[in-house]
Amino acid sequence: MIRIHSLTARLATLFAVLAASLLVLVAVLFGRMLDAHFQELDMHELQGKVTLIRNTLQDEAASGGRAERIQALERSFVGHESVGVLLRDVDGRVLNVIHPEHFTAAQRAGEPPSGVVTDWTVDGRPHRGIEVGIALPRSGSKDQTIAALVALDLSHHVHFLASVRNATWAGVVAAAMAAALFGWFAAHRGLAPLRRVTETARRLSARQLAERLSIDDAPLEVRDHAEAFNGMLARLEAAFQRLGDYSADIAHELRTPISNLMTQTQVALSRPRTIDEYQDILASNLEEYERIARMVSDMLFLAKAEENTLAHASEPVDLALEADALIDFYEALAEERQVRIVREGQASVQGDRLMLRRALSNLISNALRHTPDEGQITIRIDADATDIRLAVCNVGDPIPGDQIERIFERFHRGSAQRESRGEGAGLGLAITRSIVQAHGGQISAQSAEGATCFTITLPGHRAPSSS
Structure with a gap:
């Protein structure tokens, strides 16, 4: 056949x-x-x-x-x-x-x-x-x-x-050939958008993703396909743009600790030194290694989150107890700058306690870095019939409006003033968002009139909360 x-x-x-x-x-x-x-x-x-x-x-x-x-x-x-x-x-x-x-x-x-x-x-x-x-x-x-x-x-x-029969059969053959020619022409014209898809796909590369298919002359059966292809190109273009930015950010973030390590090592080798001087240099290098290790660990964590392979436990988590524990942990740093940290409300959720604690810790640490001396950080916990909300608010330099949508991207900081006050690599908020999304929740940020507030919204699978 x-x-x-x-x-x-x-x-x-x-x-x-x-x-x-x-x-x-x-x-x-x-x-x-x-x-x-x-x-x-x-x-x-x-x-x-x-x-x-x-x-x-x-x-x-x-x-x-x-x-x-x-x-x-x-x-x-x-x-x-x-x-x-x-x-x-x-x-x-x-x-x-x-x-x-x-x-x-x-x-x-x-x-x-x-x-x-x-x-x-x-x-x-x-x-x-x-x-x-x-x-x-x-x-x-x-x-x-x-x-x-x-x-x-x-x-x-x-x-x-x-x-008559001969003429009829000749007419049948001629009509069949004409129908085949018409069918070929109609199909050829109708499938032109698919050929454009093929031609466009052949021209695509990492540097050329801005092309789009025209759907003005596409038949209805092909228009959805063309629109889906254009959507795919848009997503690929955005993904490659993010990948390029991500690669540049990684290079930028790793360049500083590597440059410090090379400089300190070159200085150490420039002349003979005492044991104490070598120990000081090794201690400084260790700090840079720890910074690189934390960065690599955070990037692996985010990679697992994007691949939906971020496993987490499901247990009752008392958000008030976790917030109080973190307040005690950051108390010394807060007292040094006379910053008050207060907690309001309480609720419990089903989730991974360590991951949720890490997300809350990232928000408190971020707030401490950007809260001026003698300022205040407020942790509010409340719940309704469907959702549980945990908000971390602080006073300080606001985040520009055009940066709010990007604040949760990797290596991104809200402004030059906020970046100058932070020592992190810009991965904390990205990790926090991944943890919240892994628990089926959402996180948002609002910044205006000298105050910034990050709000986590989690599904209301609540366990009885302890007072």
């Missing part, structure tokens, strides 16, 4: 097959109707000849006997070359044959036909005949009934039908 892999060729073939099938059906029906029509015409002509024969042989005004009437019949068929007449008496003897070329030898010898209406062939020419009995006027007591077999040559009909 031949398989057609081209969709255009398949549609063209389907058009051709459907057109040919319909035309063949029409041709067959038309041929049968034409055959029936010619049969009706033939029978009408035969009946007319029978009437002529009957009137000629039964003419009351004619003089003479049977022989004279038969001679008169011969004269009446002069010029009717396509019609033959064979007369037999009641004993089957042939009395006369008009145009004997229309009868077989057996018929001319007196063999009766097989039925009232019968068909036969003489020298390759088809004939149709009808036999009737005709009662001549009586002459005394002698029976004058004779049988008349009228034959009609159908060659002209057969030739005409053959010409």
